[in-house]
Amino acid sequence: MRSILTLAGLTLAAGHAAGEGVELEIEIPRLDVAEYHRPYVAVWVARPDHSVVSNVAVWYQQESRGAEEGETWLKDLRQWWRRAGRSLDMPVDGVSGPTQAPGKHTIDLGPNTDLEPGDYQLVVEAAREVGGRELVTIPFSWPLAEGTSSTAEGERELGTVILRSTAP
Template sequence: MLKPSPSKLRYTVALGACLGAPAFAAGLNVGVEIPRLDVAEYHRPYVAIWLERADNTVASTLSVWYDVKLKNAEGTGTKWLKDMRQWWRRAGRDLEMPIDGVTSPTRPAGKHQLQFTEGKNPLAALPAGNYKLVVEAAREVGGREVVSVPFTWPAAKAQQLRAAGSSELGEITLELKP
């Protein structure tokens, strides 16, 4: 019996891996822009990003950015989470912070990208239907803003959806991958 050379074996394994795995996994990419504000006292905003069902109930909290390092007897890092009122009332007050893979520190001004893959948390049990991506930001000595982007899951074709905030949030993008 002939043994394949190491180089042929390497190419056979590489080809098998390419053919055996899907080229793209279904999922969604979220872009959140935090605008640079010219104010006397600037604090990074707390931001909550979640998916809402058509009846406005929370299907999944995707990400929460807050001051995870600020801690004292009052739980100061989490104290201002309730300033993101819409998210807090619908999901936040029932959650125990921090949440592995969901919570992270506040982020500076700029554009930030998040990726989520179908079948993995937080999209693991997301049934087909109509949803809204909702992004809420609240800033100490600042304002509060909510931006939403409606979409249908799962995506039949690749889509790029956009919405824009006017003060605490800039452009919000949602890229759906079938």
């Protein structure tokens, strides 16, 4: 399964060749539980001091019972909510989207970036109703070296998360 989202507010690529970009792959594992709910997921780029540079994606319940009810549970993404979420007026164009089914999902972070050279963290947080909460981070230095990738492994709510430089 592959869903492509374009990053709003952050274009990733200083130092990359034309046509090369950066993508993030997030795996949502299939869990064998009696009552399964798709997780809410937030993805953001942070500085080493944990201050937020940019929100990349927020997947949450946007339909069925109404957007306001879905937004109520965004605070369960505790780290994201404290650092960036509570100050946002959801939905955010190009960032927010519906919850995703189990499988691998790719976010295209684009071929260009306005990130200053330096050290950052890509943070992915997931929270699931009648489930758990999990946070994984991938430290990276900008600009990414051509053809590199960094991986983090979740334990339950998230599977493998990969940040990689891509070529055309």
